[in-house]
Amino acid sequence: MDLDAVTDELYGLPPEDFTAVRDRRAQEARKSGDRELSGRIRRLRRPTLAAWACNLLVRDRPEETRLLLELGEELRRAHRDLDGAQLRQLSAEQHRITARLAREAADLTARAGHRIGDDAQREVTETLHAVLADPRAAGEWAAGRLDRPLPAPVGFAPDTAAPAPSRRPKATRTEKPAQRPAAEAPARDRGGAERARREQHKEADRARERARAAERELRAREKDHETAETEAHRADTRRQETEEEVARLTEQLDQARAQQRQARTEARGAHDRLRRAERALTEARQQAGRAAGRAEDAGDGKPRSRE
Template identity: 55%
Template sequence: MELDAVVDELYALAPGDFTAVRNERAKEARAAGDRELAGRIRRLRRPTTAAWASNLLVRASPDEVDGLLRLGEALRQAHQDLDGEQLRELSARQHRLTFALARQAERLAARAGQRIGEAARQEVQDTLHAVLADPEAAGEWAKGRLTRPLDAPVGFPAAADSAASAGKPAPARRRAAPSAGEVRDLEAARAHRREQRERLERAERQAAEAEQELHDREVESAAAEEERSRAETERQQAEERVTDLSRRLREAEQEQQQSREAARQAGDRARDLGREVRQARRRAKDAAAQVRELRASGPARPR
């Protein structure tokens, strides 16, 4: 079993199936004697709904992935060169592409049986903005193994989307620095989003822990049910043996009673025969004595 293969399998699953399959693969690795691999598998985190939808987009739409990565390279280069015209054109493409891909991820998730809400769809779109702004984020996203959505960048050309889409000209060489109020608003928005994400992660972590506990209880319940079934089978077999032994005991007792009765009858018959033998012996003895007496008292025989 290879870790990469397990990771690819797990992060292609719907979030609801992740924990059970992860635990099963860890169990298989442990049974195969690879405790280190089992531990690494066990530590894999279940993706949030938005992260899963982002991974699904990567796996299902490789052409769109390549297009977004190329657009990110072009945007970063234009931003570095302060090329206003190029930034306006690419920013407009960025807005259209990230919006379309986020909707596509939403449709893919729905076809996979998992509908995502507006908040999750926005997190997918924020992830795509992060991919355009940061090559490291792009590389992470392109693996299709995100566990949580990526933060949208602040100050990257994405900020020019609304102006470009409204037809307003952007500066040719240098963008105006945001005002103190705008900075506060941006920081407040980021703090609010970060708080929401942390709350979501806590809720998902608690849900994963509850799901893990449920899985453990289900395993224990199945083991207990198997033990109960085995004990019930043994009880039935024991009762059958008791019934059979009881029947055989009754039959043996009947045979014993019959043997005792036959022995008693044989004893009675032997005693009767013994008495008759003694009586016959006495009669024979008496008869012999009488013969001797008659011989002794009778006339002599002629010579």
């Protein structure tokens, strides 16, 4: 048994089966003597419905998974190069493929016995957009082991589009100087494009900082969740051990009560036999006394007086 195989197994299960199988695998690892592996397995978190839907999509639709990952690489490259024409083309494809994959994820969960609601559907879509915008998110999703949906990307928005090309002013017949701005327009366009580029980089930096802050907050909340989950598991273990001890003691008590009932029955029978024996003894003594009296009378030749 190894962590990778167990993790892959668990995140392919329906969410309602996750905890029982996880605890069973952890117990098996503990019995085999690998306490560290047991602890790491127990720390694996049950996936939300949206995360499970994303995992199903990766596992059941490998070709679509590959296409989305490739589209993400192309989109990030076009965004980095500020290739407006490529961005416009890829943006349209982005919306088509994410909408189709979100529907397929919903269909997969429905066939597996779960229908996801609007909130979960939205989280699936946000995860797909995150995959397109962030290579790290793409790697997490492609592993098929999400326990939470990925947050919507910041900095590289799902509907990124190239800026509209600059429009040059039209020259008029009445204004001769219009010929000079035509020559100067490229310089102005370059200056405007450079300012737009700098502003875009600043906004990207601000977005990345917001993303890092959100990531730190997420990690803190995840740590709190893991701590609470560990405490809950320990409490469940203590409860299970206590219930087993109560069951064992209850069984012993039932056995003792059965033995007590049997002993009482045997005691009543013995007392009944004792009373019958005492009555028989008394009767025998009386008969013996009467017989002895008659024998004595017969020896004396005199009848005994009756009192």
